Amino acid sequence: MPKVEEQMDGKAAVRPPAMSFRRKAELVGGYAWDRIAAQVKAVAFITVWLALFQVAVLHVPIRDLPGVCGGILAVVVGLALFMEGLFLAIMPLGERCGLRLPARAGLLVLVAFAAVLGVTATFAEPAIGFLKQQGSAVAPWDAPLLYYLLNEGSGWLVGAVALGVGLAVVVGMFRFLRAWRLKPILFPLIPALLAVTVWAALDPRTAPILGLAWDSGGVTTGPVTVPLVIALGLGVSRIAGRGEEAGGGLGVVTLASALPVLAVLVLGLSLAHGFPAPGSAEAFFAPENRAAALRTVGGDEAALARLAGEAGAVGTGTVGTEGTVGTDGDGDGEASLGENLAVAAKAILPLVGVLLVALVVFVREKIPHPDEVVLGVVFSLAGLCVFNEGMEAGLSSLGNQTGRALPHAWQAAERPDKAVFYEGVLPERAVDAVEPDGTVVRYLPVAGKAGEGAAWIRFDEARYDAGKQRYEWVPTEPAIAGGRTFWGYALVLFFAFAMGVGATLAEPSLAALGVTLEELTTGTYKKSFLVTTVAVGVGVGMMAGFGRILFGWPLTPMLCGGYALALVLTAFSPEDITAIAWDSAGVTTGPITVPLVIAAGLGIGKAAGASEAFGVVTMASLCPIVAVLLSGLWVAARRQALSAGEGGPVGYRPGAEGGEEGDDDGAAAAGEVAP
């Protein structure tokens, strides 16, 4: 133990303790183990659920098991490092800026700082780059405006998102300083957002950008930005002194989710006039449509000619919104460690740089605990890098495997893992057979199992290797739930619910929000309660989103109905619960949930024949709002019931004992009560 002398009588000071190496190792070991154990708990549910569902329900063995296990281990270590970095450096710096800037540097500097921070966060967010990369997946004739925004007009897109986030942070800071309540902001903002969405949905030119717009809102609130703006808001709201009335630093995430959506939709609507409506490739390249087509490719004649040349080969490309959501990791290939480190550095260093400049230049204050800050930044960099590596090899890979096998729940599916290779096969041995509908299918006679004689297997030219005279036969198994039945769909929806719950339990931004809330409420609003409520909300949202893919439900009415319900509940909820609920929507769409949603959504979307898989992330953001608001109302009702049981308003309030105020002399009263 460190040597401490006479703490109470104070005759001697506390000496700097001399510690043995073993004691230091014990301290560091205990510290590391606590953080690792917390992340093991967080990641355990989703890992076990995905593995168990794949192996026990879908009967598909896990491919590359050592790689997946290593990846999951990296996710755990990465999350532990990243979270510690957040708590050591990024959040304290953000809170310090919030505490010091308004008082020391003035309102104008604060507004400029907030705007710069918002814009930096947008450019730093790796997901923005991910949105831009989707340009290659969109065919210009399928969604001309979307193609433009993701390619030549990507500057407009990023600018609109940056404007939205910057404005959100500025409005958020004003909200804390002036004690603006969140409800009067939400009540006009959300209906306006929905109205613009409906407007955009009704116009065929802007309808394809809906998915992009709503996803833009989700991706800007990433794992670095969310904790940072929460900490910043916490600081500013403490300066203003009315923390609980203004939601104690919450609400910026809500604005940073909603305003970019609005900005992108408004951008789309304002640009739409010069663009053609979606149609066929022939119509797009038709001479009378040349001006509009040129605008789609940014006026580049060469690009238009190249596209026209490729049009025949490309055919009908993927509709843009699918490109936004429906890209699995396989197509992109895995990023190297260096690339992941670069992504992590891009996400963290610019934001930390803005905070440090603000503190040193404008506040003119020494950085508190610089050694902790440096260590925290290193931890978050290393953590995010290792986490991204782990996600690719571990959880995303597992999610992709499960997602691909998921349609097997309600439809017959091929089993590549049970493939059999037949050597020395000659195609002419295959025999034509006629199906009842007249189509001709080829079958190959093969030897069956021992004692069973010959068997016929279907012959597919694509699986025949003429060089080696080898044929790969992939058996097809019937649906787990026996066809496109209620139980098949129910199984998929239940999987989606549990996956949503599991992924949310592991989300780092939500954990950071939970810790902040617990601190803010002295533990009366437990982190576990928030995480569980949000997880259930995300689970229900996932069910709704997957239900939409499976059954083709229209998104716009679902969005409008869901947000209308959320607004009604908001009207009856206290201000602090409102801020928590709406902020939780932004934090759920994090680095664990989104890849898993993409993997599973793509698998189901392809099998169900859905034109696009957009909507799952949006519904997974919407439902937690409703869940948290409902839980808040339930807790308030229970507290009210307990209070009612304690009795009526008795006591010695003025006039309660029958005496009128002022009928007696106050001086005598003062004499009576003197101690």
Place this chain on the structure above:
Amino acid sequence: MIRFEASKVVCIVDRRLTSAVEEELRRMGVGGYFAEHAKQDSVRMRRGLFGQRTVLSEAPSDIIRFHLPRGRETEAMVRVAAAADLFLPGRGSLFAQPVTLFLPGKPPKEKLSLELPAWASRVPLKTSPHDLIWCVVQRGRASELAFSLLDMGLCVPTVSYGEGMGLRDRLGLLRITIPRDKEILMAIVPPADSDFVMDVMVRKARLREPGRGYLCRSRVHALVTNTQMYRDPRRHVASMEQVISTLDMLRGSTDWRRLPYAGGRPAQGGHARRLARLSLICEEGAGEKPIAVALNAGAGGATKSLMLRQMTGAEPDAEGAGGEEEGGEWIARGATASHARERCDLVVPRDLAQDLETKLEESGFFAAPSMGIAEVSQVIDAVSGNAK
């Protein structure tokens, strides 16, 4: 630096009542107060799959502190208690403590309006001496301690959050491996029960072992103490807590309900005495320098808590004309624009406290831009595993 003898009034209320208290402070002419988030613990029965069990119930609360000229605290407490209806059990506690304040400058004249309502003359309202036991433990340990106190029917504890400063900060970067988060448990108990309650807390929290935390005891004058230990639906026209409150009022003290074993079981030895509690109040984030001064002067450690300086809207008296009192209201009104404050509490020998006042003044703690406030109160005794 100006020395000012004052009374600190502490009001622990359910958060839903904070606005009522603030409004009454405004009516009384108290311009500002310090607010700290806390929770008041009680227990309730929860029905589950495997039968009933007793669980801890935590009510979000605020600790409201304001300063008044010595001698005016009782009227203020009666007014606040009436406004927030604190005589109803379960709503909160209200007590006052004499303190010596060290301020950056002379407080302005304040116009305090502390007239009591008519009904107050017809009921036996008076304060009674109580002991405030203030216990700092590692984060997460206070719930267990609170449950024990409630389960034994001793008192309703109030828990707030804090951060430890001192020894941890001398470890270099290795300090990050030691959690700084603390919980502060406050228990207000009649003096007759105080030894027993303190003994229970020392044993349950194992405070005689190094690194477990510490505890100190001060004398306060309480008008109302929260007695609502169980939060269950009422089954009679009055709850047991209401009956107890009424008896307290009729008997004029809480002595009638002293524990049968109180006094028969003296607490173990090893209590440090002749101590003072020094609370340094400054802008949030500015506490590290004065704490370093205190630690270098020989203080063992400090506990930092975050507070908000809240303004009630009461105007200070212009130029002091017509002002009744020199009030401590200025203290909360403060000199900087920020409302964020931190309070660093140190328990030190009385001699050292006097020495520290000088050293803090020399370090510029009371001057701009820090404009800190130091508050010194008497401590009866303290227990810590780190003390000899």
